Amino acid sequence: MKSRDQSEGPRRRLGAALFADIVNYADLMSRDEIGTHAAVIARLRLLGQIGEKHRGEVVQRLGDGIFMLFDSAVDCVCFAMQAQNAMQSENAGVPSERHIVFRIGIHCGEILFDDEGIGGDTINIAARIESLAPPGSIVLTSTVHEQVRNKVTAGFEYLGPRVLKNIAEPAELFLLREDSEPTAMTPALRVGRPDRVAAMRGQSVVILPFKFDGKPGSENWLAHGLTEDITTNLSRFHNLFVIARNSAFVYREKKISPLDAGHLFGVRYVIHGTVRRSGKRIRITIQLVDVIRDRTIWGEHYNRNLDDIFEIQDEITRIVVAAIAVQIEASERERLRSVPPSDLRAYGFVLQGQQHSFQYRREENLIARRLYDAALQADPLYARALAAKSRTLNLDWRYNWGEDTTGALDEALNLALSATLSDETDARGFGELGYAHLYRKEHDASISAYRRALLLNPNDADLMSDMADALAHSGQSEEAIALLEKAMQLNPFFPDQYLWHLGGAYYKLYRYDEAMQAIQSMQNPTEGRRVLAACYAQLGRLDDARFEAEKVLKAHPGFRVEHWANVLPDRLQSDVEHFVEGLQKAGLR
Missing domain, CATH: 1.25.40.10 (Tetratricopeptide repeat domain)
Known part of the structure; x- marks a missing residue:
């Protein structure tokens, strides 16, 4: 005979849960209540029809969304991709202010069924992550990603861990992208690699993304740019082991303690801070934590004019290096200084452009280039803007993003050359020069440029990877493998x-x-x-x-x-x- 718990408990089955919700539904209704209501009903009906073809079941239609179940994670993801494409087609020819755009969230696992309905953590997680998806996109958990990554023709961009309301453990999330090529350049979740649990190195540091204390999304680029610049400056010291910017930025949306960050990245020191801007004034709060001793060994507040940001960066770098007690020769310390722009607006345009170029999408790449052009209009000799624009043209050439990319590589080469002439201490220009030379099949020039770049910034992991590729294409694969490791x-x-x-x-x-x-x-x-x-x-x-x-x-x-x-x-x-x-x-x- 079955026990009471076995006979009366909920039934369980494995499945994939999907939530889709309309972006700015209330605003659409306020503009045209009758028209929006009719359009939404038609879209939800269309989603149901597409779902049937992928063996999906509509559990509930909400006022502005839909909840569906699938037996297979692959079926669920394939439905989501077709559904988003169908929504784009439905919006064609419709004024942008009347576009109906969905966010979609997917999770899979055990689903609970009883006489009262459907529930469980799987449902709750899928519902929570839907709101984290950018408009018109699909976000899924690492559990779904693991089941579908070899079975669908798509790319997956790792978004990092996210804390969800009333869910005990953070969820590792991925953004699905149909353009699989550019996702090869975005950060990835690496499970079980010994690098992540390596013994702490004595002269090692990670700079966590600075938090912007202000309206969400308003000027995050300022905090992110400052974080990257401090990372780049510290990376130039040969005696320091500095975790790459892309790895640290995986945690830009999650609160992580310095102690946890130190153990996660296998470093002894952790830098974290906040940035607040008021008009032309900037307030930076920063701390340096010794993870082994679990104590803050240095902290400072800076209240300065925004025009002083380069002096602040230099001061932070000098103090951090002194606190970590690395012996730096005076000549190397002097080499740390790169040429700042003559116009502070140029610096701001570059920082904003980077937030777009790091997305590795065609439209984002174009926005970034426009911002770099604005920087060069303010300061035509700003090496960092020249190098950054060179990268956008390289991406156009590599992924055929422009209408005519035949001259993109030549222009990228010329911009990189200009960057190196404007600032011979900046590794970025030499890195772009190496990349452009490689695909022009000028191998010696490519490797020479990369070697110069790594002399200037010996801890730049992306530069190492690019140089390794150049070495492999030049018949030096053994050296390439060592550099990649x-x-x-x-x-x-x-x-x-x-x-x-x-x-x-x-x-x-x-x-x-x-x-x-x-x-x-x-x-x-x-x-x-x-x-x-x-x-x-x-x-x-x-x-x-x-x-x-x-x-x-x-x-x-x-x-x-x-x-x-x-x-x-x-x-x-x-x-x-x-x-x-x-x-x-x-x-x-």
């Missing part, structure tokens, strides 16, 4: 691009098993499948190779081996032939 230590939340570069270097060395392991560890394996297909083919696993080749063609229907061979910037023709051979064995043409 170092970059992964500095940037624990390293983007997939590092693994993509690593897999390519292993492939060139005929180390196919290690190449496959690197690609299979990618958060978004879509862009690594070319390497994966070639590896399987070279190992004689032709069924697996053809499976991966089909995935390549699904993501890039126009893929042609001959075109890819021309794009590859390899110095050695034997490396090109080796990769082409693998692709062709896999069935790609």
Whole structure:
């Protein structure tokens, strides 16, 4: 006989829960109550119809949203992607102020059923994360990501942990993006890597994102820019181990104690602070915490004019270095100073532009370039703006984002050269110079520029990854692998691009098993499948190779081996032939 608990308890089943909600519903209703009501009913009905095709069940239609269940996380995500595309089509030709735009949140796990209805943590988490999705987008948890990342042709941008109301543990969240290529450059969740639990290094530091004390989203760029500049300044000291900016920024939306941050990143020192602006005055509060001794060893308040921000940065850097007791030669300390802009507006435009360029989307890249142009209008010789604009043109060329990108790489090269001439102490310009030279197949010039950049900033993990790729394409894959391993230590939340570069270097060395392991560890394996297909083919696993080749063609229907061979910037023709051979064995043409 069943016990009372077994017979009367709720039923449980695994499933995926989806919540979709309309952005600015109240505002839409206030503008046109009757028209909006009719349009919303039609959209919700359309969502239900699309859901049926993906074996979804509408549990509840709300006034401005819908709650659905799916047996499969893959079905749920595929529905969400089709649903958002359908909503974009429905908005075509409609004035923007009348667009009906949905946010979607997805979580999967155990769902509770009883006579009173449906509930459980899975439902609660899906409902909470929906509100965190940007308008028109899809946010999902790491549980969903793990189930779908190899099964849908999409990219996933790691958003970091988020604390949800009335949920005990923070949820690791991902933003789904249909453009899988640029997501290879965004931070990624790395589970179980020894780097994240490494023994604390004596001369090591992480700069947590400064908090902006003001209206949410109003001038966060000021706090973020200050954080990045202090990180960059400290990274230039050879004796310091400085965690990369991208890894630290994973925690920009979550409160994390300095002690927890120290243990998470394996560093001894943690810097954190706040920024507040009032007119032309700026107030910065900053603390330096020794994690081992669990105490604040230095703290300061700065109340200055905004015009003094470069002096504040320099003072913070000097004090932090002194507090960590690193011996720095006077010549290296002098080299720390980069040339500031002659017009403070230029600095502000660059900081704002970076918030857009870090999104790695076509439209965001264009906005960033406009801001960099505004900076250059204020100060035509500002090296940082020249280098930043060069990057936007590199991205246009790499992802074919412009209507005509044929001259983008040449313009990027010229801008990078101008940046190095304007400020020979700034690593950014030399990094952009190395990238532009590489894809022009000017290998010696590329590596020379990267070496100069790393001399100026020896802790820049992204520079290391880019240089490693240049080394691999120049026939120096062993050196490339060592450099990538170092970059992964500095940037624990390293983007997939590092693994993509690593897999390519292993492939060139005929180390196919290690190449496959690197690609299979990618958060978004879509862009690594070319390497994966070639590896399987070279190992004689032709069924697996053809499976991966089909995935390549699904993501890039126009893929042609001959075109890819021309794009590859390899110095050695034997490396090109080796990769082409693998692709062709896999069935790609």
